[in-house]
Amino acid sequence: MTFAPQNPEQQRVVATQAELTVVLGGAGVGKTTSALAAAHAHLERVAESEPHDRVLFLSFSRSSVARIASRANEILGRRGSQVDIMTFHSLAFSVVRRFGNLVGHGDAVLVSPAREKLGLAQHEIGYSRLIPLTLEIAQAAPAVAEHLRTRWGLVIVDEFQDTGDAQQDLLQLIARDSRLILLGDPNQCIYTFLAEDGVRVERIDEACSAAGAENTILLPETSFRDPSGIIPAVANAIRGRLFDSEAIAAAIQDERLVIQDGIPLSDETSHVARVVSELAAEDMGVAVFTHHNDMLAALSDALEADGIEHEVAGLSDALAAALDAQTAMARFHTGDGTWEIVLEAIAVFLTSAQRGQKAPPIAYQVMNGSGPTTLQARLSALRERLSEAGSIREVIEVAATAHDALGLPQKSGAWQQAATLLSVMYARAARTSSARDDHQMVAAICAEAREASYAALTDSALSPREVQLMNLYQTKGREADATVVVLREGDFMGYESEPFPTTSRLLYVVFSRARHKIVVLLVGNRFHAAVAPLAALAAN
Numbered sequence: 001m002t003f004a005p006q007n008p009e010q011q012r013v014v015a016t017q018a019e020l021t022v023v024l025g026g027a028g029v030g031k032t033t034s035a036l037a038a039a040h041a042h043l044e045r046v047a048e049s050e051p052h053d054r055v056l057f058l059s060f061s062r063s064s065v066a067r068i069a070s071r072a073n074e075i076l077g078r079r080g081s082q083v084d085i086m087t088f089h090s091l092a093f094s095v096v097r098r099f100g101n102l103v104g105h106g107d108a109v110l111v112s113p114a115r116e117k118l119g120l121a122q123h124e125i126g127y128s129r130l131i132p133l134t135l136e137i138a139q140a141a142p143a144v145a146e147h148l149r150t151r152w153g154l155v156i157v158d159e160f161q162d163t164g165d166a167q168q169d170l171l172q173l174i175a176r177d178s179r180l181i182l183l184g185d186p187n188q189c190i191y192t193f194l195a196e197d198g199v200r201v202e203r204i205d206e207a208c209s210a211a212g213a214e215n216t217i218l219l220p221e222t223s224f225r226d227p228s229g230i231i232p233a234v235a236n237a238i239r240g241r242l243f244d245s246e247a248i249a250a251a252i253q254d255e256r257l258v259i260q261d262g263i264p265l266s267d268e269t270s271h272v273a274r275v276v277s278e279l280a281a282e283d284m285g286v287a288v289f290t291h292h293n294d295m296l297a298a299l300s301d302a303l304e305a306d307g308i309e310h311e312v313a314g315l316s317d318a319l320a321a322a323l324d325a326q327t328a329m330a331r332f333h334t335g336d337g338t339w340e341i342v343l344e345a346i347a348v349f350l351t352s353a354q355r356g357q358k359a360p361p362i363a364y365q366v367m368n369g370s371g372p373t374t375l376q377a378r379l380s381a382l383r384e385r386l387s388e389a390g391s392i393r394e395v396i397e398v399a400a401t402a403h404d405a406l407g408l409p410q411k412s413g414a415w416q417q418a419a420t421l422l423s424v425m426y427a428r429a430a431r432t433s434s435a436r437d438d439h440q441m442v443a444a445i446c447a448e449a450r451e452a453s454y455a456a457l458t459d460s461a462l463s464p465r466e467v468q469l470m471n472l473y474q475t476k477g478r479e480a481d482a483t484v485v486v487l488r489e490g491d492f493m494g495y496e497s498e499p500f501p502t503t504s505r506l507l508y509v510v511f512s513r514a515r516h517k518i519v520v521l522l523v524g525n526r527f528h529a530a531v532a533p534l535a536a537l538a539a540n
C-alpha cells in the first residue's frame, strides 16, 4: 500500500477501532484518503478471524464514487476486492433488484427522473423510490435485513454533512452491527436546499456527540490537494468573503488564480473551449464548473470538434436516455419492440435534456404524433430507414445519426457518446456472444446497454476523462489540476443576503477543487451580489 499518514490525526483515522468515529476537516485535508487506508487496516486486522469480511464505502454522488474508486486500488492493494464503493442509491438498487419480488417488485426496472416525469408503468421504479423500497424489503423479510447487517464489518460514509433522512434510515439498517466511520465538513454542506429531505448542517454535531470527543478526529487544516496552501487559502478567503485579502492578491499575482471578465454571452462557449484547450495543452487535467447545462452541452460539442476527449458529468441522465432510445430502435428493427416504445424513449431523452418538473412539449409531440409536420415526417423517415436496414450494424449506424436526422435540440454530445458505447457493445456481442441470429444479438446488446444505463443512473461515470464538465453542484468530491469556473450574468444564487452563507459554502467547494490553478470566467456584465466582488478583482 502506498499510503503514509502525513500527521498523527490521519494516523488516528487509519488506526481507529471505535464503533463510531467521526472525521472532520476542510477540503483536501485527506478525509477520503485516510478513510480508504482505514478500510485497508480494518481488513488486514480481521483477516484471520473474518477472512470474508467486507467494507462498504458509501458516497453521495456518482462523481465522488468515480474519484474514490480511481484511487482505491493504490491504497487497498489486494484488499480492493473486499471493498464496495457505491452511492446510497446504487446500494438500494442492488437490494431492490435482488429482493424486490418480496414486495411485489420482481424484475424491477429503474427509470430515470426524466422517464418518471412522463409517468410510470407498473413494473417501473423511480429513483426516489429506491431507498424507501429497500427499507420495505428489509421490514418484510428479516433474513434480508440480517444479510445487510452482517455483510459489512465496517461502513464508511463520505460527505456525511449532506445526508438526508432517507440515507440515515438506510444507514441505520445496514450499519446497526458494523463499525461506522463518518467523514464530514460542515463548510461543504451545499445541499441544504434539500431541507425537505432532511439535509441539515446540525447532523454533523449530532454525530460528534454520539461518537464522543475521543472518537471525533479533526484533521489539521493543511490541504494535500495543493500543498503550497495557495489555493486552499483562496477557497477559505472566498468562504469568509475576504475578497481583498492577501491570500487572493498573492494567488492572482502568481497566476494561480486568473479572473477574466467582460466575456460576451455569444462568445461563452468558444472562450471556455479555448481556455480548456490551453490548459489541456499544458498537460493539466481540467474540470469546468457552471450553473448551466445548456453551456455544458454546447461546450461538449465544441471540445469534440477540437478533438479534446472529455466527460460530461451533467449528462449522465441524458446518456442513459440516449442509450435506451438507440437500443429501442434496434429492437424495433428486429420486431422485438414496437415503434411506440421508440417514440417514448425519444421523448424520455428529450425530457432528460430539460430541467424542471415538467416534460417539454416536444416530448409529448413525439409520443402523440402531434406538433410540426416536419418533425412527424422525419420520424416516419427514421422508422422506414430502421425497418429497411440490411443488418444490425446498419441499424446501429441509423440510430447513431437519428439525433441529427430528427433535428433534435440539445444533448447531441450525449447521443454521440451513447452511439459510441453502443457500437462497442455491438462489436463485443458479435465477437463473443453465442448469439446466432439478429434477435439474440440485439438482446445481448440491450442487456449490456441496460447495465450501462443503470450504472449511469446510480453509480459512477462510465469513462472518467482528463477533461470534465459539470454543474456547480456536482463539484463535490472532485479534484483536478486546473478548474475553470464559469459565472454568468443572471446566475441565480438564492435569496440570501450578505454574508451569503449557503452560496459561500458552495463557492468554497468550487474553489477548493484545484491542485494548481483556478480560472474564473465572468460572462456578461452584472453579477449576483454573492459573486460580484470577483468581477471587481478582475478589473484591478
Ligand SMILES: Nc1ncnc2c1ncn2[C@@H]1O[C@H](COP(=O)(O)OP(=O)(O)OP(=O)(O)O)[C@@H](O)[C@H]1O
Pocket (backbone or CB within 6 Å): 003, 004, 005, 006, 010, 025, 026, 027, 028, 029, 030, 031, 032, 033, 034, 185, 223, 224, 225, 476, 477, 478, 479, 512
Ligand atoms: N497521507 C497522504 N499522502 C499522500 N497524499 C495524500 C494524503 N492525504 C491526502 N492526500 C492527497 O490529497 C488530496 C486530497 O485528499 P482527499 O480527497 O482524501 O481529501 P478530502 O478531505 O476527502 O477532500 P474533500 O473534502 O475536498 O473531498 C488527494 O489528492 C489525496 O491523494
